[in-house]
Amino acid sequence: MEKIVVDYSQVHLQENISLHEEEINNIASQKKDFFKNVPASLLVALIMLVLVACYFLQNDFKNFKYYHYILFISLVVALYAFFYALIWLIYQYFLRNWKKDIENGKNQLTSIVTSRHKTENDEYIMTFAGRNKHEKIRLPAEREDYHRYEAGTKVVVTYLKYSKVILSIHKLDT
Structure with missing residues (x-):
């Protein structure tokens, strides 16, 4: 397994973005x-x-x-x-x-997928680089997203911080 090199100046986290009416209705x-x-x-x-x-x-x-x-x-x-x-x-x-x-809204993270793993209960977990070297954000992902984004892919992830739910994820065009 090769080590992913992360440029932390490219990692951005926007916090407390207000939820849309559709997302509140989903909750x-x-x-x-x-x-x-x-x-x-x-x-x-x-x-x-x-x-x-x-x-x-x-x-x-x-x-x-x-x-x-x-x-x-x-x-x-x-x-x-x-x-x-x-x-x-x-x-x-x-x-x-x-x-x-x-109350706090959602977070939007522009980051790199540093690792992915599948648990024994068939849960798919993706790990994203945080704002510094010691911060990692682990979120459960859908199977399709897990297979779509390999480690090292630069992505934009919108997620709920406390529920640990990915609302949207897409590849960032570089």
């Missing part, structure tokens, strides 16, 4: 759609978990008393509440980031 639709299928999906997963538990306990049901059933149902409700609370906490994290992005 609002993400907020609305986040919890859309959560209760049903969680319920289906717990029903499947209960069915597996019932399968393994099928021979022991004849020895169960009424308090065993109450305990079993209480455990299922507690698991549902626990996982729902976890998802709610994740939603609060994203909500805070979306709020910060709406």
